[in-house]
Amino acid sequence: MKRNTNWLLATGLLIGGLCAAGSATAQVTLEVMNPRGEIPPPPTIGINPRVPDLAGKKIVLVDNGKFGANNFLDVVAQMLKEKYPTATIAMYPKPAAQTITDMPKWYPTVKQQGDLFIFGVGD
Amino acid sequence: MPGVYFTTTEFLDDAKSAAKDRGMPGIRMIALPADTYYRSRASHEELQPIAAAAFSAMVDDLIRPLTADEAKPSQTQRQLESANIKVTGKDYQDAYQKVNDLFLDSHWGDGLPIVPPTPKLVKAMLAATSRSPQEVLGQAAPKQGTATVEKIAVNSVMAGAKPEYFPVILAAMDGFLDKKYDLTHVQASTGSFTPVVVVSGPLGKELGINSGIGMLGHGFRANSTIGRALRLSLLNIGQTWPQVNDMALTGRLESYTFFTFAEDEDKSPWEPYQVSLGYKPEESTVTVATSGNPLVLGGGAVAPWTGQGVIDQVVARISGGGGFGWFHSQTFVLVLIPDCAVDLHDHGYTRKSLQEYLYEKSRLPFEKLSPATVKLTQEAIADGRIRPENAQIFKDNLKPGGRVPIVQTPDDFHIFVAGGSPGYDLLFSYPGPNWAHQTKKITGATLTKAGH
Numbered sequence: 001m002k003r004n005t006n007w008l009l010a011t012g013l014l015i016g017g018l019c020a021a022g023s024a025t026a027q028v029t030l031e032v033m034n035p036r037g038e039i040p041p042p043p044t045i046g047i048n049p050r051v052p053d054l055a056g057k058k059i060v061l062v063d064n065g066k067f068g069a070n071n072f073l074d075v076v077a078q079m080l081k082e083k084y085p086t087a088t089i090a091m092y093p094k095p096a097a098q099t100i101t102d103m104p105k106w107y108p109t110v111k112q113q114g115d116l117f118i119f120g121v122g123d
Numbered sequence: 124m125p126g127v128y129f130t131t132t133e134f135l136d137d138a139k140s141a142a143k144d145r146g147m148p149g150i151r152m153i154a155l156p157a158d159t160y161y162r163s164r165a166s167h168e169e170l171q172p173i174a175a176a177a178f179s180a181m182v183d184d185l186i187r188p189l190t191a192d193e194a195k196p197s198q199t200q201r202q203l204e205s206a207n208i209k210v211t212g213k214d215y216q217d218a219y220q221k222v223n224d225l226f227l228d229s230h231w232g233d234g235l236p237i238v239p240p241t242p243k244l245v246k247a248m249l250a251a252t253s254r255s256p257q258e259v260l261g262q263a264a265p266k267q268g269t270a271t272v273e274k275i276a277v278n279s280v281m282a283g284a285k286p287e288y289f290p291v292i293l294a295a296m297d298g299f300l301d302k303k304y305d306l307t308h309v310q311a312s313t314g315s316f317t318p319v320v321v322v323s324g325p326l327g328k329e330l331g332i333n334s335g336i337g338m339l340g341h342g343f344r345a346n347s348t349i350g351r352a353l354r355l356s357l358l359n360i361g362q363t364w365p366q367v368n369d370m371a372l373t374g375r376l377e378s379y380t381f382f383t384f385a386e387d388e389d390k391s392p393w394e395p396y397q398v399s400l401g402y403k404p405e406e407s408t409v410t411v412a413t414s415g416n417p418l419v420l421g422g423g424a425v426a427p428w429t430g431q432g433v434i435d436q437v438v439a440r441i442s443g444g445g446g447f448g449w450f451h452s453q454t455f456v457l458v459l460i461p462d463c464a465v466d467l468h469d470h471g472y473t474r475k476s477l478q479e480y481l482y483e484k485s486r487l488p489f490e491k492l493s494p495a496t497v498k499l500t501q502e503a504i505a506d507g508r509i510r511p512e513n514a515q516i517f518k519d520n521l522k523p524g525g526r527v528p529i530v531q532t533p534d535d536f537h538i539f540v541a542g543g544s545p546g547y548d549l550l551f552s553y554p555g556p557n558w559a560h561q562t563k564k565i566t567g568a569t570l571t572k573a574g575h
Contacts, residue, residue: 037268068164
């Protein structure tokens with residue numbers, strides 16, 4: 001009976017020791033794949049040079065069609081007229097059926113009308 | 124031409140992100156205070172102090188000389204997204220947790236735990252299709268990320284999708300990435316637009332995609348994980364994130380799995396949807412559409428209904444005002460429960476005649492249109508968005524006494540049969556500025572009988 005007990009004790013210690021050694025060294029590394037789409041960077045371009053002064057300039061206020069943008073631009077137009085009486089202010093309501101990504105369709109008209117533009121109000 | 128761009132504080136990050144995406148990171152922007160602008164914008168008087176506060180910055184942005192970086196910004200470098208990532212933990216559980224922390228902290232997930240996309244699992248996903256892992260399906264808005272079969276497989280593993288679902292996921296992505304589908308609007312809009320994904324044909328049944336009671340709910344792996352795979356693919360490949368460049372103000376209604384279900388062709392009295400488009404009965408398709416708030420119709424288990432009553436409810440709803448007047452791109456997905464479809468069939472309706480009925484009955488009296496809607500429609504005719512072959516009826520009716528169609532053709536009412544018995548009918552409508560509806564054939568399946 002005592003022999004059996006010793007044998008069981010020795011076996012238990014051996015298994016316990018193996019488990020302890022295993023848990024100390026058994027790190028797991030998971031290799032996973034990247035889920036993100038690679039973005040082809042677009043050609044980067046600078047913005048246009050500024051004007052030295054707004055006096056005497058033709059300024060186009062482009063209304064993007066969002067509710068209230070026309071009201072805001074009306075107020076801005078009035079302020080421009082008061083501060084720059086020699087400037088010409090034009091309002092241009094962007095065709096509402098065209099989104100901002102359709103810029104090539106509406107921007108030429110804006111460019112034709114003015115020297116600089118103010119766009120709003122983007123949400 | 125020098126310019127300056129007004130936005131609001133809540134949208135400044137979005138605007139900067141969009142400017143960078145389009146190669147013009149230097150655009151000068153002024154952010155109006157969102158907390159006062161939106162509630163003041165109806166009144167010139169209330170807008171006065173807001174404009175006054177922004178005025179000097181606006182003038183300065185128009186006259187201040189450019190910095191060297193604004194004049195010639197450095198070229199954005201391509202960020203490689205190809206290398207695998209190794210994450211080590213003290214045991215599997217720890218490594219799994221670290222992968223999830225990494226993905227969720229990096230905004231590569233939807234907020235729920237993901238299945239780590241190991242190369243072995245991705246390979247198993249790819250084995251479900253004969254399409255090449257390197258095949259490019261298109262560019263995903265808003266950042267125009269390149270969608271390859273392999274990238275979609277990675278996201279499908281993350282979603283917990285079974286490999287046999289993968290051909291459906293790919294075909295749906297074919298639809299989303301079609302240039303005629305306005306993914307930018309659907310991914311980024313302030314509206315709560317949510318994709319609708321409908322599988323038609325034998326593959327739906329073979330995969331066990333629920334089309335009965337609870338079809339939009341939880342508990343059905345195919346519905347849930349096909350939709351989630353699409354959610355994750357669009358999020359990670361198009362690179363969107365809420366409050367940055369996905370500006371859905373209340374989020375999207377079914378954001379985690381989209382509205383994903385199958386058509387019930389066994390109970391439909393009509394030919395399956397894909398057959399009505401010219402596909403063969405043995406072919407399977409997936410339709411991706413878009414919806415604002417869905418409308419629940421009929422009586423379910425609670426109240427009596429008739430097919431005609433349901434259709435009249437649809438007509439009343441869609442011709443009762445609302446929407447934005449984008450008739451050139453407006454589409455509807457009408458999902459009729461089988462009992463309702465049978466009732467309509469028994470009263471003589473075919474799918475085609477029902478589409479024509481809806482088209483005709485929903486036409487709006489010219490006098491009901493706002494000046495803005497009239498202008499929108501005229502612009503859409505002029506720039507070809509209302510296609511020349513459909514333009515005449517709009518031209519003829521954009522005048523007093525006219526009745527203006529709210530869609531281009533009867534085919535813009537897409538009618539599916541699905542749902543329980545009893546059940547509710549559903550109307551998904553999309554009043555967006557561009558088309559957002561596509562049907563694609565499911566091809567390349569290697570693990571299923573259908574979908575080859």
